Amino acid sequence: MTKPTNPKDPRGFFQRHRTLILIVSLLLFLPPLALIFQVSTGDGDFCGPWCPRMFFTWREGMSLSAFLMGFARSFLGVLLLLAILGATFFLGRWWCSHLCPVGGATELGSRLVPRWLKINYSAVPAPPVRYGYLAAYLIAPAVGLGSLCCTYCNFAAVPRFFGALYNPADLVYFFRIYGIINLLLLFLLGFLARGGRAYCNFLCPVGALDALANRIGGRWGKRIRIDTHKCTGCGACKPACPTWAITMEGKGHKKAVIDPHSCMPCGECERVCQEGAVRYGKKS
Numbered sequence: 001m002t003k004p005t006n007p008k009d010p011r012g013f014f015q016r017h018r019t020l021i022l023i024v025s026l027l028l029f030l031p032p033l034a035l036i037f038q039v040s041t042g043d044g045d046f047c048g049p050w051c052p053r054m055f056f057t058w059r060e061g062m063s064l065s066a067f068l069m070g071f072a073r074s075f076l077g078v079l080l081l082l083a084i085l086g087a088t089f090f091l092g093r094w095w096c097s098h099l100c101p102v103g104g105a106t107e108l109g110s111r112l113v114p115r116w117l118k119i120n121y122s123a124v125p126a127p128p129v130r131y132g133y134l135a136a137y138l139i140a141p142a143v144g145l146g147s148l149c150c151t152y153c154n155f156a157a158v159p160r161f162f163g164a165l166y167n168p169a170d171l172v173y174f175f176r177i178y179g180i181i182n183l184l185l186l187f188l189l190g191f192l193a194r195g196g197r198a199y200c201n202f203l204c205p206v207g208a209l210d211a212l213a214n215r216i217g218g219r220w221g222k223r224i225r226i227d228t229h230k231c232t233g234c235g236a237c238k239p240a241c242p243t244w245a246i247t248m249e250g251k252g253h254k255k256a257v258i259d260p261h262s263c264m265p266c267g268e269c270e271r272v273c274q275e276g277a278v279r280y281g282k283k284s
Contacts, residue, residue, distance in 0.1 A: 010276065014098060015267030022104035029101035031163040031170075040076065045159035052077040052084075052206050053149055057137070060144035081206065088210050089217035092224065092280070096200060096207055097264035102158045103200040103207075106186065107242060110196030118194040122244035126201040127211075127261045134208040154199055155206075157182040195242030201262060211261045218260050222282050224269065230277035231255045237269035237278060 009016060028036045029046075037043040037050060046052065055070040055078060071078050084095045096103055110118065141147040150156065161183070163170035173179040189199035200207050214223070226237075233254045238246045245262035246269060248254040256269075256277070270278040 009271055010279070011267040011270050012280065014094075015265065015270070015280070018098055018266060019108070021098045022101075022108060025099050025101045025104050026108075030105065030159050032166065034159070044163065046077070046155040047150075049074055049076045050080065051155070052081040053153065053155060056081075057141050057147065057149055059141040059147065081209070084206070084210055085213045088213040090221040091265075092222055093210055093214050093264035096210060097266040100200075102154050103197055103204075105158050105162075106190030106193070106199060107196035109191040110193060113191055117192060119188065119192050119198075120194045121189075121198045121201075122194070124202075126244065127259070129202045130204075130208045130211065130261070133203050134205050137205050151178045152182060152185070152203075154182070154186070154204060157186055161186060195244070197242045201243050214263070215260045219283060222265075222280060223260065224258060224263055224265050224267070224278065224280050225283065226256050226258060227277045227279065228255050230275045232275055232277070234274070236272045236274065240268040240272045242266060242268065 014021065027033050031044055034044050037045065041049050043050060051074045055074040058067055087094060098104075137148045139145075141149070157179075160170040160173050160179075164174060174183050185199060185203070189202060190196055193199070233248060233250075233256070235248055235254075235256070237256050238244075238248060241263075243262045243264060245259045245264075247257050247259070249257045258269075265280055267280065270280065
């Protein structure tokens, strides 16, 4: 049985107010406001100069100059991705846990779904699926098998999901085959997933690259860490994790172990730990 929430919440300010920050992020990035896009480029979503996904894919027959032009067309997306990876290297995956409007929308939406309706994907090992998809995402266009960049893109599907309420073009998108598939993925891996982060964990190329930066920088930067001397193996942290990044491992008396490829500093595990065994900080 999960222990009750620690009455003395040990988390920092940004972790305690993560829900509010996620809501602000939705207002900044998603329709109808999409303030960041409208103020900077007059756009309404991540497509165009703000795209953080398409510029790093190589299509069959593409010249080097055409590949580099993709970086120029999506210059704000390039800067955004570099900022995400740089911040993650030193501080952990704060973009994914606090700022990403795509993952934030599905996580907040999942909180409105009754528990009995939610799908538990925790038995599926996320890293193999994630990096298998990333490999297909990069290799398929390079060998002429078609691109996954725009056809199946949660950075496009989520803004259109909100835009469909008032924009006929966004509504029509979900009546096409790939729009229907994206809508199903949005519900099955987002709103109906326990934690709301299965899409992020499985099918987000930006999240896959960000997870690598999180793993590489873990020795030097701040991360969610578990003090094995304090951990009693109660397991309260495991179901609290929205990305099922925590497992109980060891012979006999098991201890909580965090997978750095899936962990983001949401602080939910720290909130429920009664022993103070979870903290956000640098490696001791």
